[in-house]
Amino acid sequence: MTNVIVILVILVIIASAIGKIIIEKRKGAKCVGCPYSQSKDSNCSCKH
């Protein structure tokens, strides 16, 4: 039983980490967490 709980805890931690990465990527972050690398417009008209 204890092992099952530990497995669940590990899975929850890993799922949360993956979830956070997906959310950040959807927000346009190129580097997860970095407040200065978010750019939804990186392919916008500013290109040459």
Added chain:
Amino acid sequence: MKVALTGNPNSGKTTLFNGITGKIEHVGNWAGVTVDKKEGDIKKSLNNTNTDITVVDLPGAYSMSPFTSEESVTSEFVKNEKPDVIINILDATNLSRSLFFTTQLLELGIPVVVALNKSDLNKKKKTVINIPELSKELGCPVVETIATQGSNNGLKKIVSTVVEVSGSTQKAPFKIDCGDMTDRNSVEASDKKRFKLVKRIVHKVEDKKINSSSQTRQDAVDRVVANKWLGIPIFAMIMWVVFSISQTHLGPLLADTFVGWIDLLYGFVEGLLGENVSPVLSSILLDGIIGGVGAVVGFLPLIMVLFFLLALLEDCGYMARVAVVMDRFFKKVGLSGKSIIPMVIGTGCAIPGIMATRTIKNERQRRTTAMLTPFMPCGAKLPVIALFAGIFFDDASWVGTTMYFLGIAIIIFGALIVVRITGEKNTRSFFIMELPEYRFPSIKRATISMLARAKAFIIKASTIILLCNAAVQIMQTFNWSFEVVAEGAQDTSILASIASPFAFLLIPLGFGVWQLAAASITGFIAKENVVGTLAVVYSITNFIDTEELTLVSGGDSVAKVMGLTSVAALAYLTFNLFTPPCFAAIGAMNSEMENKKWLWSGIAFQFSMGYIVAFVIYQVGTLITTDATGTGFLPGLIVVVGIISYVVHLVRKGNQKQEQKIELDA
């Protein structure tokens, strides 16, 4: 309602944006920090209406006819997206330059509110601007602002004025025919008329007590700080002090408390698990997740102190002088002083640094800068530097400083090679940068910048690094038959079998063991992973000694476990710093370079450079310290000579191309 924030570079747009939205976008006391538009909603405390007001912070522009791509973001947004109101931020200390752009904005028909920013600096200089008169001349409201100030900063008034003017149509009290924008003479003639108008307005509204042509104390400081001989030694000394404070003195002091908390968490979870839990699960949770992440996060205080100090340097205006100092060297190798801006931004994170290369108009210079910017050690590489400086070099501040300057040297050398290979004539470039005035750095802004970096670091540690460490722990625990490997037989694990072929290639560099190879490989996902993976593969849960207040606990014993000499450790450090950056940064290189050939050449160059630098350090260092070359000297030499020969071949081809061009031109 949509409001656009426009103005010249370094007029304080992003500071004002942060002030009215409560966001923490990166600000810097120099031009070119913002290269892309940023959106945010006005804070409720400033907005008394029921309307949601979205503010768009645009990159700085000097005119509506753009010269660089980030300026085109501004002009295209204003022309195409038609915001409801434009807030035009004027640098009150440089009215004549700022008003040129204002007069163009006033002709668009969109209501304009002028924010006369930095008015506090004007008061210090005893310069008086007649605001009602300026408002009359421009035909739009003018509000005094001090965006850097927490209160009495004019931001509330700006917002209420924006609400008042929205829905109206702007009428410029003048009309200047822009003529044919594709015809140079027509544009020049129109610009001349506009400058004349600006000059007339400034003469009417501004009363300057200090003659701008007279030498000030700031000029005297610049003559020393930006001096062509003294500039570099001063920069080196400042960086050494920054590393000394952050990694030898204040950083470890703060780390003491912080690492204590991580230890407590580790002990608490270990106690909770008890003896009944499977050792495999226990090691994944304790050593892989908590230990691995904890080893990286333990360096957070050091990094926070470093970023705080760098933010102070940027805010006081010093970093802009560094750009001027570096211009002399960059010009000689086919880059411009503008290339230093992405590189300084890259010391925080390579991605925004690479994105900032779009301020560079010349395509080759832009691509070369995007390729070379990752050589500047970014925030993610700092734990690696701190770890190796701590274990092998007794917390020496020279290690970090040397890595920065080695990065700069590689950039200069790399630029020289690129210009030769591309066969482009090294046209003389001119770098004009407005030097911001020195000011006492804001503790608040530096703290905000530091906290933003710390938050990013924690998010990264608890996501990417956590996942990598868990994966490394699992791959180290099992073999390909998914059986748990026996104690001491980790060489048969999945991780060992993947990393061993790479380790073979690293023998001539002095660190040909699978554990170190695995750490370098995970470093391509995020550079902090090097530290996390080393912690997991060597089962070191804590690199920082909380009792002795030294950076690394039992430095000698950790070094022994790794089996590295100091020379090999330095080679390993340089290999991790100067090989390609993380995948996210490579993605940014791809989008800024917009050319696959350049991208792959850039990655190959970064690999080669990291390999050669590590080889030279290890073999020469070993020769000096032991009177014999290191292991794998001959195969390594063959690889290095092969790389150099290929580069020489490319350079010759480039020279031929250049000669042909000259002949054709003649």
